Amino acid sequence: MAGKEIAIIIVFYVTCGVVVISALIAVFARSVINAAFALFFTLCGMAGFYFLLSADFLAIVQIVVYAGGILVLLLFGILLTHRTLEELGIEKRTTYIAGTIAGLAFYLILIFIIAQGLWHQIPPKPMAPTTATIGRLLLTKYLLPFEISSVTLLAALIGSAYLVRRKEGK
Amino acid sequence: MTVGLIHYLIVAAILFVLGLIAIISRRNAVGVLIGVELVLNAANLNFVAFSRYAERGIEGQIFVIFIILLAACEVAVALAIVINLFANLGAIDVDRAGRMKR
Amino acid sequence: MLYDFANIVVFLVLTGVLVFGTLLVGRLVRTQKPTPEKNTIYECGEPPFGSSWVRYNIRFYNIALVFLIFDVEVVCLFPVILVLQHFKLISRTLMLVAVGEVAFFVVVLVIALIYAWHKGALDWLRAPESPYSVEESHNPE
Numbered sequence: 522m523a524g525k526e527i528a529i530i531i532v533f534y535v536t537c538g539v540v541v542i543s544a545l546i547a548v549f550a551r552s553v554i555n556a557a558f559a560l561f562f563t564l565c566g567m568a569g570f571y572f573l574l575s576a577d578f579l580a581i582v583q584i585v586v587y588a589g590g591i592l593v594l595l596l597f598g599i600l601l602t603h604r605t606l607e608e609l610g611i612e613k614r615t616t617y618i619a620g621t622i623a624g625l626a627f628y629l630i631l632i633f634i635i636a637q638g639l640w641h642q643i644p645p646k647p648m649a650p651t652t653a654t655i656g657r658l659l660l661t662k663y664l665l666p667f668e669i670s671s672v673t674l675l676a677a678l679i680g681s682a683y684l685v686r687r688k689e690g691k
Numbered sequence: 692m693t694v695g696l697i698h699y700l701i702v703a704a705i706l707f708v709l710g711l712i713a714i715i716s717r718r719n720a721v722g723v724l725i726g727v728e729l730v731l732n733a734a735n736l737n738f739v740a741f742s743r744y745a746e747r748g749i750e751g752q753i754f755v756i757f758i759i760l761l762a763a764c765e766v767a768v769a770l771a772i773v774i775n776l777f778a779n780l781g782a783i784d785v786d787r788a789g790r791m792k793r
Numbered sequence: 794m795l796y797d798f799a800n801i802v803v804f805l806v807l808t809g810v811l812v813f814g815t816l817l818v819g820r821l822v823r824t825q826k827p828t829p830e831k832n833t834i835y836e837c838g839e840p841p842f843g844s845s846w847v848r849y850n851i852r853f854y855n856i857a858l859v860f861l862i863f864d865v866e867v868v869c870l871f872p873v874i875l876v877l878q879h880f881k882l883i884s885r886t887l888m889l890v891a892v893g894e895v896a897f898f899v900v901v902l903v904i905a906l907i908y909a910w911h912k913g914a915l916d917w918l919r920a921p922e923s924p925y926s927v928e929e930s931h932n933p934e
Contacts, residue, residue, distance in 0.1 A: 620716030656872030
């Protein structure tokens with residue numbers, strides 16, 4: 522039992538390090554390409570957190586949709602919108618000063634709130650597969666959002682296919 | 692010294708703030724989108740952590756599925772807009788996108 | 794269930810050790826005598842020219858778009874399919890209702906696919922009169 526606890530703590534902090542360091546690179550990297558590749562490690566680390574939180578289905582969804590779909594689309598977006606290698610996201614650094622100060626102030630507020638809160642925690646239940654429960658809830662209690670989400674996907678596909686339809690650089 | 696709710700909340704706060712910094716500071720539109728993804732992931736982590744450690748059952752995970760789905764839609768439409776911005780302006784600098792107002 | 798995840802962690806660590814260990818051993822063992830010819834990119838014997846950072850064609854974006862939408866659809870359908878068997882055990886009508894709900898979801902997305910197909914988002918080689926751009930990839934050189 523104690524060994525299991527220690528293993529969980531080690532895995533948590535290793536995942537923490539991967540997520541935070543790669544998110545830092547994703548935010549502060551000069552080149553957008555580097556930022557997108559760092560985002561890949563952040564997303565995979567988030568899947569690790571979901572595994573630790575016994576959300577096994579969500580972890581797979583995170584890898585399949587975020588790392589496999591959204592990130593690929595982001596990379597295509599980067600490669601479709603540059604002219605030369607030099608133009609590929611060499612950014613001025615001046616805007617970062619104000620942004621970092623604002624972010625740090627907001628972070629202090631968040632930490633203050635988290636420290637103040639009396640979080641009512643229950644001892645977590647033993648881990649169990651969640652996929653079937655999620656499927657049952659999607660078909661019963663959350664049926665309307667489930668069906669509406671398909672219409673949203675339809676609208677997004679038609680909208681973006683229409684937007685990129687125009688001749689490039691006309 | 693076990694890993695609890697607070698730990699996940701702090702990691703989510705760090706991710707949220709990093710995404711916020713990217714949204715504020717990046718001038719490349721795709722960089723702003725990367726910041727939006729970080730913010731959405733922070734919210735997802737909070738949902739999953741609360742669904743495990745608070746007495747709310749599995750419903751937080753359902754929220755996360757819908758958030759991921761909407762994030763996919765958002766990225767598809769936003770990148771289409773970015774590509775159009777590039778076609779019209781020749782750059783994807785969000786500061787220059789203010790020209791659309793006129 | 795935690796031990797199933799432990800298997801995944803063991804696989805990840807082993808993969809990392811195998812890949813990076815092999816690279817490290819190769820780096821330690823091999824001799825290094827670089828010449829300008831050896832340092833060029835291998836292009837089947839042709840001398841390479843230009844930058845490899847060409848701008849991609851918009852066609853790739855269309856394909857990725859359709860892929861993403863159906864990626865999400867599969868993710869939504871997967872947990873639903875797992876419970877259909879469970880619904881069948883309760884009652885047959887319930888299962889048919891559930892199949893109808895899933896069918897609505899799929900039909901709406903098939904409409905999206907038909908739209909994209911009709912507008913030519915899936916055609917790799919387009920007819921010249923198509924409103925889509927058939928522009929060749931722009932090379933900065």
